[in-house]
Amino acid sequence: MLVVKDVSKQYGDFTAIESINLEFSTGLYGLLAPNGAGKTTLIKMLATLISPTKGEILYNGKNISDMDDRYRELLGYLPQHFGYYKNYSPKQYLLYLAALKGMGKKEALHIIEELLEKVALSDVINKKMKKFSGGMIQRVGIAQALLNNPKILILDEPTAGLDPKERARFRHMLTDLARERLVIISTHIVSDIESIANEIIMIKNKRLLYKDSVENICSSLNGNVFETTIAYDQLEDFRLKHSLLSEKQEYGNMRVRFIHKGEAERNWTVVPPQLEDVFLYEYRDEIEGEV
Ligand SMILES: Nc1ncnc2c1ncn2[C@@H]1O[C@H](COP(=O)(O)OP(=O)(O)O)[C@@H](O)[C@H]1O
Ligand SMILES: [Mg+2]
Known part of the structure; x- marks a missing residue:
């Protein structure tokens, strides 16, 4: 209409x-x-x-x-x-x-x-x-x-x-x-x-x-959103290599959520994409420092 x-x-x-x-x-x-x-x-x-x-x-x-x-x-x-x-x-x-x-x-x-x-x-x-x-x-x-x-x-x-x-x-x-x-x-x-x-x-x-x-928007990132746990001192390096979506402390380590396209590593878990993931990924250049 x-x-x-x-x-x-x-x-x-x-x-x-x-x-x-x-x-x-x-x-x-x-x-x-x-x-x-x-x-x-x-x-x-x-x-x-x-x-x-x-x-x-x-x-x-x-x-x-x-x-x-x-x-x-x-x-x-x-x-x-x-x-x-x-x-x-x-x-x-x-x-x-x-x-x-x-x-x-x-x-x-x-x-x-x-x-x-x-x-x-x-x-x-x-x-x-x-x-x-x-x-x-x-x-x-x-x-x-x-x-x-x-x-x-x-x-x-x-x-x-x-x-x-x-x-x-x-x-x-x-x-x-x-x-x-x-x-x-x-x-x-x-x-x-x-x-x-x-x-x-x-x-x-x-x-x-x-x-x-x-649902359809999220499916654009199907198979590309992962979580894994890394040591705190690996965080800087990880940030440089991957598109980080979120990070939180977990028993002294860091639980990170990120985008990866291509071969995954063994200790990474693939997770269902959320709209927030698409938002952060698509606007990563615009919202840097805002989130
Ligand atoms: N009256 C205006 N004159 C010149 N530039 C404008 C005017 N209104 C908005 N803009 C520019 O247009 C772009 C989009 O603004 P806007 O529509 O307000 O975005 P949003 O609502 O998503 O924050 C911005 O770069 C803003 O600076
Ligand atoms: Mg506005």
């Missing part, structure tokens, strides 16, 4: 996204890539906030920029940097946004109470948002994106600033929301989406790297 057709985006001379093709239907799609990969650029184009330099985005065959308000009526969007009013309560804030959308107050009140219940904020509906945690603010953000009961919900890094418990709650909520609509969420954190996304989209070097199920 939503199709990204050969889309590129330039900022002046700089190319942020190049020749991307994507198709979305109902369900949850996770846009996964490190910072600077072009996630926000792609999402802003899907939200009609910026236009592609080349290519087009179609909803049921129609260009979304031509659809204009008819497209935006279908759309719910949470920007990466979500601006809200600290001195407002969630109810006041959502009523204000509903008024901007031309909703009647009575109808809006009813919808807002339902939405705030959905995002588990019923008990703070009249509290000023300046006292809210990061997770609570993000939930207000989701509620505002749902005001028009959108068919397409796009959330740009919605888990930034959330603690592990809030992340877990968030994943449940997203699964729920994706039952009856298209949900696209961007993140640079694998665990946010690996268990809930129907498909993962990865961008590398400005182009589409993968758009596939977690």
